Amino acid sequence: MSSAVVKHATCTGCGCACDDIEVHTDGARVTRAVNACTLGETWFRDHPADSGEPAARIDGKPAPLADAIALAAEMLHAADLPLIYDHGYSTCEAQREAVALAETVGGVIDSYTSRCHGPSFVATQLVGKVSCTLGEVKNRADFLLYWGCNPAETHPRHTSRYALHPAGKFTPRGRRDRTMVLVDVEETATAKEADQFFRIREGTDFEALSAMVALVKGQAVDERRVAETGFTVEQLRLLLERMKAARFGVMFFGLGLAATRGGHGNVGAAYRLAMELNAFTKFVALPMRQHGNLVGSDMVLRWTTGYPFGVSLSRGYPRYNPGEFTMADLLARGDIDAALVLGSNAATDFANVPTIEIGPKLTPMQSGAVPRVQIATAATGVSAGGTVCRMDDLPMPLRPTLTSPHPIDEAVLKRILAEVRKKPAWYPMRSEAQIA
Ligand code: SF4
Structure with missing residues (x-):
């Protein structure tokens, strides 16, 4: 078995599909996967050339x-x-x-x-969506809102390679040119990277996002109803001001929106919010796909x-x-x-x-x-x-x-x-x- 090094290999450990991995092998198995996160390294190491299975x-x-x-x-x-x-x-x-x-x-x-993410497709079919590539996120996005996802554990290089940290054409100082907000039902590892974390009450994403859509459109919202989500109206207003002030905003949403009760309604409200924000600035919404x-x-x-x-x-x-x-x-x-x-x-x-x-x-x-x-x-x-x-x-x-x-x-x-x-x-x- 001869050793080899393959540069620019693509990792299929998660939906990020990082294509900058330098893979070292001894001919039988992967011995190192430079640039890969622990999830990616495990993916490469777990698949030797011969799995030992019969044909x-x-x-x-x-x-x-x-x-x-x-x-x-x-x-x-x-x-x-x-x-x-x-x-x-x-x-x-x-x-x-x-x-x-x-x-x-x-x-x-x-x-x-x-x-x-099936419900995310249903939402797209019902509402439509505004989207972009991760390259545009890297080069342009100065405001990131992660909602119902925990990329630090599910997509470990998402923030470092595509979203929060890398220097981009219009974000040359990387992290210092960006604001990141996390909304989730619990304070996950991703919260450590966020500038602001909001804990939302479980099962109220649709209500919170719908209230944000109403506020963006200048419509009245019921304060007591909003309070049931864990947000105050004032918090939503301030968050929306930050979103509207961005030059290029991105909402990344995960299974906390798509795979919970009323998933297509939740994602539909997220897409609707991103669309309405385009009256003020450029704003997109992207699902955090996994496998x-x-x-x-x-x-x-x-x-x-x-x-x-x-x-x-x-x-x-x-x-x-x-x-x-x-x-x-x-x-x-x-x-x-x-x-x-x-x-x-x-x-x-x-x-x-x-x-x-x-x-x-x-x-x-x-x-x-x-x-x-x-x-x-x-x-x-x-x-x-x-x-x-x-x-x-x-x-x-x-x-x-x-x-x-x-x-x-x-x-x-x-x-x-x-x-x-x-x-x-x-x-x-x-x-x-x-x-x-
Ligand atoms: S984030 Fe990690 S697991 Fe996902 S594709 Fe990149 S290296 Fe692989």
């Missing part, structure tokens, strides 16, 4: 890869309503194959987005089907309905009779459904049940190349540093798709002559 398992026993692929294709083809579910750690190229597979078997495709390439999954689904998650292709054309075509709801109703999971099963239990698992770590489910088919693949970003999307939707190329004995997700999905296409189509396919 595949069928019913928990090692099996040839070709047999596993044939059985996976048979399961998906025979199912009445198969689900393709993506945990958000595959490349965009693999996710594109997953959509093609879902379409070919007439199934449903969903991702972990339905369990985290390495969950944004890529949304992007691929959007450009192939028109919808970001929870898409049914069971009628041969895309239908979108969160709450109906989303994984948790499909499982709760017992609607699906086969599942292909991209990424670890450990996070979600498909125990009552014949399951195919594709990923670098083959794990039993939470219940201890073993997926029917498991196929080991190379780890995205460590030993598998391709493209991922950063939390601001920007595509980032990967620079793999190790060589895995296992195939990449994309190759496995392509082989399953090829096997499925050898079988009779589930609906009358158009002939080549008709397409021409």
